[in-house]
Amino acid sequence: MTPPATPDPVPAALAPALAELRRALGADRVLAPGDAAAGFVRDERGLLPAHPAAVLRPRSTAEVAAAVSVCARHRVPVVPFAGGTGLVGGAIPLGEGTQVVLSVRELNRIRSVDVPDFALTAEAGCVVADVQRAAAEAGLLFPLRLASEGSCRIGGVVATNAGGSNVLRYGMTRELVLGLEAVLPDGRIWHGLRTLRKDNTGYDLKQLLIGSEGTLGVVTAATLRLFPRPRHRAVALLALPGLDVLPGLLALARELLEERLSALELFSRTGLGLVLAQLPSAKDPFDRPHPQYVLVEAIATRDGAALTAALEGLLAEAIEHGLAVDAVPALDAAQARALWALREALPEAEKRAGGAVKHDVSVPLGAIGAFIETAERAVAAACPGAVVNAFGHVGDGNVHFNVLSGEGSSAVVHRLVGEFDGSVSAEHGIGVLKREALAATRSPVELALLRTVKDALDPQGIMNPGKLLEESTAD
């Protein structure tokens, strides 16, 4: 029989704050450390231990404000927590029972769907897939599409400025948010839920909060942009002779498919090999191996025949100009799903093959091929036996440069990202795991500006301290 879990000890200094939180929210809304850690707070990648002082579960914006006010008065650090699918440890409390986790999961109402304004307002705890469904029920599209959409929540995707496989067509979360409601680090509520497309009134406060990873306040609701629902989809897989054709292929795809181009996903023979070896249901669509592959998707609200013709035109021209050596168009929805499955199975296949050191980086569009080749050579020299599995959303310069048996590869990869004027985090954010990489690749001026913003909005440093930036030492 398993012995009953012993709660982690809570520092005595926190006891008055926790008593006040229980009074403000109700005792059942303040989970004690033992239950809390077990049931709620777990690092998605299993890299970081979690020892929260408590988990708070407010049910409304007013309750979030009440909880944050108490924490501010007692100077107790608050870690906002939504779906817990973040990959850089941003929602995991640091230290041994000194930080409280504030879950927004109970704030889970879709407040409104505004069809004439192409907008939807959702609370921070709404699961992204539920928001997609609510938009679809109104005949519209919420286009954020990512593999974690069944678990990640609006507060989390706003706080991390999440992207995914539709970024090329619709942009990252930054482009999808029209307005926000948030609780500031002193407990005040900022009511910024607006549906305006044009609002030229000085600093854009919502953009400060988007991507701030819980360090500037707790997002409680967001007004999101909706779009007409595409009714037609055309998908194909191209086999490439090498990486040097990427800029030409991207330019041709942009020209022929225009705004209908919705995804351009690159993966290598190494990646496809992992998928074929690890997932028995997967089939190679080509009769021989090729060094690189690109999956192209185009979508349209009308005229499916014209869409198919445009994609077929792209395949023919790409082969004619030597940008591709072979191509497989999906003839129906099942074939389209099977081609997408090859791309989407890459992370799972990598995991089954023993896992990889992950680098979620971006470089300028024209430099993707040169970056991958240079980094592959540098990693091979620095980490003998390492296997690079580079794949990504090549239409927006995002490369998942993952290295199997790649201990020690991060320093090499991040140095090259700097040399290519890229970013050490294209999608997943900084959290705690990329903090040093950020500090190493951004100028002192830029880091000082980030610190100025943090200190201005959160002078006590209670909002997710130690994430994105080093914990402030100033008192």
Ligand SMILES: Cc1cc2nc3c(=O)[nH]c(=O)nc-3n(C[C@H](O)[C@H](O)[C@H](O)COP(=O)(O)OP(=O)(O)OC[C@H]3O[C@@H](n4cnc5c(N)ncnc54)[C@H](O)[C@@H]3O)c2cc1C
């Ligand atoms: C299988 C898988 C696939 C993924 N694919 C992608 C992808 O394609 N693109 C991509 O960008 N990411 C991807 N991710 C990463 C992750 O899903 C995203 O970062 C997502 O936005 C996190 O949302 P969450 O609700 O789980 O947030 P959490 O993990 O709970 O929190 C993430 C960060 O946001 C902060 N936060 C959470 N809620 C709030 C709030 N209400 N107010 C303020 N701060 C808050 C937390 O403190 C933390 O810093 C993937 C993850 C997995 C597991």
